[in-house]
Amino acid sequence: MGSTYDYVIVGAGSAGAVVAARLSEDPDVRVCLLEAGGTPPPTEMVPAAVASLQNDPSTDWMFDGDPGGVGRGIVGGRMMVPRGKMLGGSSGLNYMAYVRGHPGDFDAWAEGGAEGWSYAEVLPYFLKAEGFVDSPELHADPDSHGGDGPVGVAVRQPVLSSANQFVEAAAASGMKQGDYNGPARLDPDGVASLFQTTTKDGRRSSTYHAYLEPVMDRENLTVVTGALVERVLLERDGDAVRATGVAYRTEDGGSEEVHAGTEVVLSAGAIGSPHLLLLSGVGAREKLASVGVECVVDLPDVGRHLKDHLHTPLMFAADGIGETMTEVAMGLGPDALRAPAGPLPADPADDADLPEPLAAAKAEAERRIGEWFTTGRGIASSSLYDAVAFFSTGLGDTHTHDAQIGFLACGYTPGIWEAVFRLPPAAFFEDPESFLDPTRGQVVLLPNPVQPHSEGSVTLASADPAVPPRIMLNYFDDPHDVAVMLAVMRKALEFAAAWPGGGLGDPVIPPHLAGAHEHTAGDEPSDALLEDLARHYALTVYHETSTCRIGDVVDPRLRVRGIDGLRVADASVMPNVVSGNTNAAAIMIGEKAAEMVAADHGVRLHRMVG
Known part of the structure; x- marks a missing residue:
């Protein structure tokens, strides 16, 4: 019949690892954490190696979805939906941007009925999680950060000159520099900054490293990896339905059950949590019946209201400004220079007779990765997604900033463009081998x-x-989003024109789009051309939320409506997506959920901040 614990948590990701670590602070509480993936590989720790973690079935669920009104030019016409499949989940797969969101995001949640989720009420949980390390380059507001939390938050070292130039270009276009996780985020003219990242000593600070790794030896915490959860076990007693545990499939194909004496907490993410509820018979009755699932609780909003961010890459030739991929590879050590992509032999055993230039390159690569390993400094210390600006377009959503411009300090390789981003280099660039x-x-x-x-x-x-769920991303279904995208693209072109040293020049316009719109180099792109560029080549920012949102699927204490003993704690509960990268908010949800469970059931946490 399986084992019984007080709490069974499904998903060891951005929120689930937090919930498990916090609840197991009470030695009298037995916690079981189930994760479909395993322990992260060594490359997960290296921020600059982030692209290698996608499209790897050992670390990525490798979902994809129907992109709706975009995706006309992407490979296969399907948008990638990377989700972390390992301890730490997507906090081990993401680009490590630490962004809470605008205070108005959370106040709007509370005003819409999410009692207890205003900014003033969630801020203590952000601070509880955060182990902020200040740096003069950040212009940080000291009262806005926590210094003793488990999640490292810092800026890369050394700071790339191109990232500073991005901030200067934003300032030249009328935007102040400041702490976007502090009061500066309230500036109506917007704020630009180097990215604060979830890193510690130059290494990724995922929720695995921050929360789980230090407590894996707790006797009251059982972590089961390779566990594909198939459904929540639901028992009916008259009109009441209660979650009593979960059934899961082991790596060798066996079937197991684990039971929860107090609660089951789903933290499988904005894709995984609704998928599990639906598999368990919780959802719209007629849609469940169409795939042969018996409805236990008719909850039509499960899986609906999916929100995601979408950005359109504007790429510029920037010799002397951007980081070359040769330099990036050198900073990642000799293995990044090996065949077939690099000049070193595929087998290190063949290095003995290297010609002097290659031997010198290998030695320099060893020195650079050694420096990162011992000091946390170097090109390897960030994802190269290194600066950002937030502002309002004036087109609506006056409670918050509705626009973000991110900065990527390198151009990647043709292989990464096609395999990871699904943008075909031969169509996007006139001469991809030369440009890249x-x-x-x-x-x-x-x-x-x-x-x-x-x-x-x-x-x-x-x-x-x-079988993976069907994901309908539905981008640009609302014409409002097209208008905002065009406004944000125009602002990004302002940044490019204001770039220190005379501007960045023209962005890459794919030849087939330039021809269709009679665009030539030096012309200002028309709105029609920019919209076509977005509809062909805009990409997910990996920020899926709101599929089990507060008010429809869960109540403000994250309890699933109509079911006792079952909560959801992850990005799926957000009433609306925050105006920025979502990982920090997902970690906050894990912290707040753990305290809610503790308060409801008398669990003794080391510290309660709510």
């Missing part, structure tokens, strides 16, 4: 509307838990 030559520099500006009005969905494709 590893010895040349490029930079990318990433205009991103952060208050999308369009909504997507997660539904069942099959009653088989091993």
Whole structure:
């Protein structure tokens, strides 16, 4: 019949690892944490190696979705939906941007009925999680940060000159520099800054490293990896339904059950949590019946209201400004220089007779990765997604900033463009091998509307838990999002024109789009061309939320409506997506959920901040 614990938590990601670590602070509480993936590989610790973690079935669920009104030019016409499949979940897969969101985001949640979720009420949980390390380059507000939390928050060292130039360009276009996780975020003219990142000593600070790794030896915490949860076990007693545990599939194909004496907490993310509820018979009755799942609780909003951020890459040739891929590879050590992509032999055993230039390159690569390993400094210390600006377009959503522009300090390789981003280099660039030559520099500006009005969905494709859900991203379904995207793209072009040293020049316009719109180099792109660029090549920012949102699927204490003993704690509960990168808010949700459970059931946490 399986084992019984007080709490069973499904998903060891950005929120689930937090809930498990916090609840197991009480030695009298037995906690079981189930995770489909395993322990992160060593490369997960290296911020600059982030792209290698996507498209790897050992670390990524490798979902994809119907992009709706975009995706006309991406490979296969399907948008990638990377989700972390390992201890730490997507906090081990993301680009490590630490952004809480605008205070108005959370106040709007509370005004909409999410009692207890205003900014003043969630701020203590952000601070509880945060182990902030200040740096003069950040212009940080000291009262806005926590210094003793488990999640490292810092700026890369050394700071890249191109990231500072981005901030200067934003200032030249009328935007102040400041702490976007502090009062500066309230500036109506916006704020620009180097990114604060979830790193500690130059290494990734995922929720695995921050919360789980230090407590894996707790006797009252059982962590089961390789566990594909198939459904929540639900028992009916008259009109009452209660969650009593979960059934899961082991790595060798066996079936197991684990039971919860007090609560089951779903923390499988904005894709995984609604998928599990639907597989368990919790959702819209008629849609469950269509795939052969018996409805236990008719809850039509499960999987609906999916929100995600979308950015359109504006790429610029930037020799002498952007980091070359040769320099990036050197900073990652000799293995990054090996064949087939690099000049070193594929087998290190063949290094004995290297010619002097290659031997010198290998030695320098060893020195650089050694410096990162011992000091946390070097090119390896960030994802190269290194600066950001937030502002309002004036087109609506006056409670918050509705726009973000991110800065990527390198141009990547043709292989990464096609395999990871699904942008075909042969169509996007006139001469991809020349433009993306590893010895040349490029930079990318990433205009991103952060208050999308369009909504997507997660539904069942099959009653088989091993079959991925059907993900409808539905980008640009609402025309408002197109107007905001164009405004943010225009602002990004302002930044490019204001770049120190005379501007960045023209962005890459794919030849087939330039021809269709009779655009020539030096012309100002028309709105029609920019919209076509977005509809062809805009990409997810990996920020799926709101599929089990407060008010529809869960109550403000995250309890699933109509079911006792079952909560959801992850990004799926957000009433609306925050105006910025979502990982910090997901960690906050884990902290707040743990205290809610503790308060309801008398669990003794080391510190309660609510």
